[in-house]
Amino acid sequence: MLDQLGNGLLLGIIISVASVALSLLYGVTRIVNFAHGEIIALGAIATLFFSSPLDYRVLFLEKFSPLGLNFVISCFLAILVCGLFGGLLEVFLFRPLRKNDVGNIAVLVVTIGLSILVRHLYLLFATGKVQNFPLELQRRQTYLFFDMTPRNFNVLIAGIIVMIIVGLLLTYTRLGKAMRAVRDSEELSSVSGINSDNIILLTWVASSMLAGLAGIFQATINDVRWNMGFLILLLIFAGTVLGGIGTSFGAMVGGFMIGILVQVSVGLPFMEGHAEAKNAVALGIMILILLFRPQGIFGQKERIS
Amino acid sequence: MLNNLISVKNLKKSFGGIKAVDVQELSFIEGELTSIIGPNGAGKTTFFDLISGFQNADSGDVFLKANNISNSQPYKIARMGMVRTFQLTKVFDRMTVMENLLFSGSNVNNDSFLRSIFKLNSQKVYEKSLKDKANEIMNNLNIGHMADSYARELSGGQKKLLELARAIINDPEILLLDEPLAGVNPKLAEDILSLIKKLSEDGITVIMVEHNIEAVMKISERIVVLAEGSLIADGSPSEIRTNNNVIEAYLGKSDE
Amino acid sequence: MITKRFSLQYIFAFSLTIFSIYLVFFLNPEGAPRIVLNLFTFAGIYGLSAIGLNVHFGWTGLLNFGHASFMGVGAYVTLLLMPHAAGREGVVITTGLPFFAALTIGIIAASLFGLLLGLPAIRLRGDYLAIVTIAAAEIFRLLVRDLESITGGVYGIINYTENFQRYRPSFIDDLSDNLDFSASQGWVCIAAWISILFIVLFLKRLNNSPWGRALRAVREDEDAVRAMGKNAVWLKLQSFMLGAGIAGLSGVLLAFNYGSLESTVFIPLLTFYVWAIMILGGVGTITGPIFGSIIFWVIISETDRLAYILFENANGQQLAGVRFLLVGVLIMFLMIFRPNGLLGKKEELLLDVK
Ligand SMILES: Nc1ncnc2c1ncn2[C@@H]1O[C@H](COP(=O)(O)OP(=O)(O)OP(=O)(O)O)[C@@H](O)[C@H]1O
Numbered sequence: 056m057l058d059q060l061g062n063g064l065l066l067g068i069i070i071s072v073a074s075v076a077l078s079l080l081y082g083v084t085r086i087v088n089f090a091h092g093e094i095i096a097l098g099a100i101a102t103l104f105f106s107s108p109l110d111y112r113v114l115f116l117e118k119f120s121p122l123g124l125n126f127v128i129s130c131f132l133a134i135l136v137c138g139l140f141g142g143l144l145e146v147f148l149f150r151p152l153r154k155n156d157v158g159n160i161a162v163l164v165v166t167i168g169l170s171i172l173v174r175h176l177y178l179l180f181a182t183g184k185v186q187n188f189p190l191e192l193q194r195r196q197t198y199l200f201f202d203m204t205p206r207n208f209n210v211l212i213a214g215i216i217v218m219i220i221v222g223l224l225l226t227y228t229r230l231g232k233a234m235r236a237v238r239d240s241e242e243l244s245s246v247s248g249i250n251s252d253n254i255i256l257l258t259w260v261a262s263s264m265l266a267g268l269a270g271i272f273q274a275t276i277n278d279v280r281w282n283m284g285f286l287i288l289l290l291i292f293a294g295t296v297l298g299g300i301g302t303s304f305g306a307m308v309g310g311f312m313i314g315i316l317v318q319v320s321v322g323l324p325f326m327e328g329h330a331e332a333k334n335a336v337a338l339g340i341m342i343l344i345l346l347f348r349p350q351g352i353f354g355q356k357e358r359i360s
Numbered sequence: 361m362l363n364n365l366i367s368v369k370n371l372k373k374s375f376g377g378i379k380a381v382d383v384q385e386l387s388f389i390e391g392e393l394t395s396i397i398g399p400n401g402a403g404k405t406t407f408f409d410l411i412s413g414f415q416n417a418d419s420g421d422v423f424l425k426a427n428n429i430s431n432s433q434p435y436k437i438a439r440m441g442m443v444r445t446f447q448l449t450k451v452f453d454r455m456t457v458m459e460n461l462l463f464s465g466s467n468v469n470n471d472s473f474l475r476s477i478f479k480l481n482s483q484k485v486y487e488k489s490l491k492d493k494a495n496e497i498m499n500n501l502n503i504g505h506m507a508d509s510y511a512r513e514l515s516g517g518q519k520k521l522l523e524l525a526r527a528i529i530n531d532p533e534i535l536l537l538d539e540p541l542a543g544v545n546p547k548l549a550e551d552i553l554s555l556i557k558k559l560s561e562d563g564i565t566v567i568m569v570e571h572n573i574e575a576v577m578k579i580s581e582r583i584v585v586l587a588e589g590s591l592i593a594d595g596s597p598s599e600i601r602t603n604n605n606v607i608e609a610y611l612g613k614s615d616e
Numbered sequence: 617m618i619t620k621r622f623s624l625q626y627i628f629a630f631s632l633t634i635f636s637i638y639l640v641f642f643l644n645p646e647g648a649p650r651i652v653l654n655l656f657t658f659a660g661i662y663g664l665s666a667i668g669l670n671v672h673f674g675w676t677g678l679l680n681f682g683h684a685s686f687m688g689v690g691a692y693v694t695l696l697l698m699p700h701a702a703g704r705e706g707v708v709i710t711t712g713l714p715f716f717a718a719l720t721i722g723i724i725a726a727s728l729f730g731l732l733l734g735l736p737a738i739r740l741r742g743d744y745l746a747i748v749t750i751a752a753a754e755i756f757r758l759l760v761r762d763l764e765s766i767t768g769g770v771y772g773i774i775n776y777t778e779n780f781q782r783y784r785p786s787f788i789d790d791l792s793d794n795l796d797f798s799a800s801q802g803w804v805c806i807a808a809w810i811s812i813l814f815i816v817l818f819l820k821r822l823n824n825s826p827w828g829r830a831l832r833a834v835r836e837d838e839d840a841v842r843a844m845g846k847n848a849v850w851l852k853l854q855s856f857m858l859g860a861g862i863a864g865l866s867g868v869l870l871a872f873n874y875g876s877l878e879s880t881v882f883i884p885l886l887t888f889y890v891w892a893i894m895i896l897g898g899v900g901t902i903t904g905p906i907f908g909s910i911i912f913w914v915i916i917s918e919t920d921r922l923a924y925i926l927f928e929n930a931n932g933q934q935l936a937g938v939r940f941l942l943v944g945v946l947i948m949f950l951m952i953f954r955p956n957g958l959l960g961k962k963e964e965l966l967l968d969v970k
């Protein structure tokens with residue numbers, strides 16, 4: 056079981072970052088974003104495009120050359136691309152829907168359509184094949200009581216730092232407070248002088264940037280695939296629900312727990328030979344949480360039925 | 361206890377720090393037309409929610425005909441003959457006014473899946489009689505001409521009427537009305553009042569929350585006053601009119 | 617007035633359907649019967665499934681995103697009860713129930729699974745229910761994949777079609793010789809459309825009944841339903857069972873159309889396909905999904921042309937990619953610009969389900 060712990064921590068940090076992003080968006084806009092996974096994949100794909108060597112012609116119909124930039128710079132650029140993408144989605148798609156009073160459920164269905172569309176755009180034009188970031192192979196080392204490569208260890212540390220920063224930003228900055236105000240009541244905040252349109256736009260940008268970061272983590276640890284976001288989308292939902300929907304701190308911890316749980320469950324005795332079903336355990340727990348403690352571990356009691 | 365159709369004991373409910381309802385002892389007598397009045401936020405709607413099962417009390421008990429219904433499901437309470445309306449109307453928006461009434465009037469057997477497949481003649485007869493009843497009630501409430509409109513096309517006041525009609529067609533023994541006159545024009549308010557009075561005379565126990573103090577004074581046999589969740593007065597209209605507590609908390613000084 | 621606009625909608629939907637079928641003939645001068653049969657078979661099966669979904673969402677307002685699992689339960693239970701072969705080694709099981717007995721149990725099993733999946737609906741509101749149902753459907757699929765010794769997992773189940781094809785009327789074989797299509801698919805197609813006919817008649821009867829009325833009331837406002845002394849939970853569960861049973865039947869037909877069955881058939885995309893068909897046909901309508909399904913499958917079957925325009929020598933992955941991409945566009949487009957679909961009533965639009 057312990058040898059799975061390292062993998063669990065790594066999956067945990069991916070899910071955790073992605074869950075915070077999802078829960079931030081849900082908290083402010085009440086949108087259950089099924090296209091969240093595609094923004095995650097965008098982070099990975101954009102990084103791949105920026106950082107791959109110039110002669111590496113797999114992406115984009117084999118017509119465009121990658122940029123061959125420094126990897127870290129590529130990551131930052133990719134995160135900006137994700138933020139831009141999220142902002143554009145809000146301005147050209149979700150804001151008009153909101154102005155036309157389209158209900159939450161209709162918007163949910165729209166995000167499903169969007170997810171299918173964007174995912175298959177990736178399949179067709181970006182990464183039909185499994186790709187890897189242009190990084191050299193590394194050997195695993197032992198840290199405390201788990202094994203992972205130095206690079207993955209850095210990912211883990213970076214993830215934790217980002218989570219702390221996000222937490223501080225949400226708690227102490229004006230913007231963070233404003234987001235929480237919008238979450239609590241859109242009308243209230245527009246009365247008290249907060250422009251909720253701008254807040255929602257910024258939320259989209261922030262959420263998408265975080266999602267992009269999660270995608271970069273996922274691709275660094277594993278690989279780049281067109282459907283990489285959709286594959287973990289339900290786990291992200293599970294993390295969000297477990298921690299308590301709409302609470303960022305809850306999503307952090309919930310996401311981490313789901314990641315660890317999924318990997319560690321592989322090592323459980325009754326799971327022997329059933330590694331493929333490991334996600335089922337996490338999803339089952341999510342359903343139970345929703346049924347018996349719908350506010351999650353950290354959420355406040357809120358009527359959700 | 362004999363005539364006490366509904367009684368509550370030590371009923372408490374709070375939201376966060378706010379004490380919404382805190383009633384030690386209160387009973388309603390069979391056949392009596394009682395009004396509950398009190399300032400905004402006094403806990404009147406919450407009190408209705410508690411006795412009709414839509415919210416669970418933090419502590420305390422509710423008895424209906426000597427059954428403890430504190431933890432009963434709302435639909436079971438309704439089947440026991442206590443039917444309520446909502447302050448914020450809850451009509452079936454995308455069903456016609458007629459369908460709203462037919463659904464509400466139809467009994468559980470009639471709604472059953474098997475009967476609905478076989479559509480026996482008895483069901484047709486029953487539906488026909490429901491329809492007649494619905495028409496009669498709609499005409500009494502001046503919404504007959506809207507029978508085939510979607511409920512969401514009704515005005516706010518008409519929706520109130522529809523809710524009332526829905527409650528009536530359900531043949532309640534006890535009727536809980538949450539502000540039946542809110543948003544209804546004065547002429548219609550008169551009609552509704554006389555309808556409520558007639559229902560009461562027909563033997564239905566009516567409990568009504570209402571801010572229109574004239575109307576309350578005119579038709580109530582008994583008035584219960586809540587303020588900040590607690591019972592501050594209970595008596596006949598004339599007693600309430602002169603009760604100092606009530607004047608202070610709700611009615612205000614009359615001569616000023 | 618209402619009826620007039622309504623029949624106009626019908627005429628439009630009908631003409632569009634005819635036109636799209638004509639288009640298939642026009643675009644495929646060679647082998648049209650085979651292509652059209654294939655299209656109608658899928659359209660029938662998916663249309664049936666969408667009709668079931670409409671009972672959940674259109675009638676009762678239940679946001680079910682686990683529809684694929686109902687189809688899956690129906691299919692797996694039915695197939696496993698009949699003689700078949702399963703798994704990597706193709707272990708042959710020669711004993712089993714006759715087709716109609718197995719089918720009946722399969723449909724009942726799907727209904728019961730609907731009951732199980734419906735239980736969360738007692739407590740959960742719209743979007744939460746969506747997440748729970750899609751997660752439960754994934755759990756089902758993962759378990760089916762995992763239980764390889766019974767379900768064949770990713771290797772699947774084979775050698776079961778004969779259980780059903782043995783009832784094939786001989787006229788289909790005669791026709792298939794003349795027109796060059798697969799007789800066994802012809803029989804599946806006929807079975808699918810006969811099922812649709814019966815289910816539609818059945819649902820029409822229910823829709824105009826007190827029970828159908830009660831479901832719509834649940835969709836509109838559960839609190840008011842309870843206040844009228846009706847058990848909203850039980851109504852929702854009944855709705856779940858009915859829709860799931862219909863989906864189960866369509867799952868069985870899907871299995872017979874494929875000729876072999878493996879767990880990847882029941883990925884979430886299957887559910888999304890059915891959603892697209894339901895929205896296209898008209899949420900809350902009974903016959904809408906039929907038109908929706910035919911037009912949907914015409915679009916699907918002709919997208920390969922688009923793929924060949926975009927990519928010379930498009931490979932299988934690219935063909936599928938273009939197809940799915942269009943489904944995504946279709947879902948978004950419909951939801952934004954025409955959420956009432958072909959036959960839905962604007963007044964009954966389900967945009968603000970709580
Ligand atoms: N769901 C809730 N969450 C938090 N507080 C609530 C809730 N429902 C009611 N309250 C509070 O409980 C108190 C009583 O509310 P209630 O609606 O019962 O008042 P009311 O007497 O019906 O008022 P009105 O005459 O305005 O209808 C109020 O202070 C209100 O703010």
Ligand SMILES: [Mg+2]
Pocket residue numbers: 404405406447
């Ligand atoms: Mg009130």
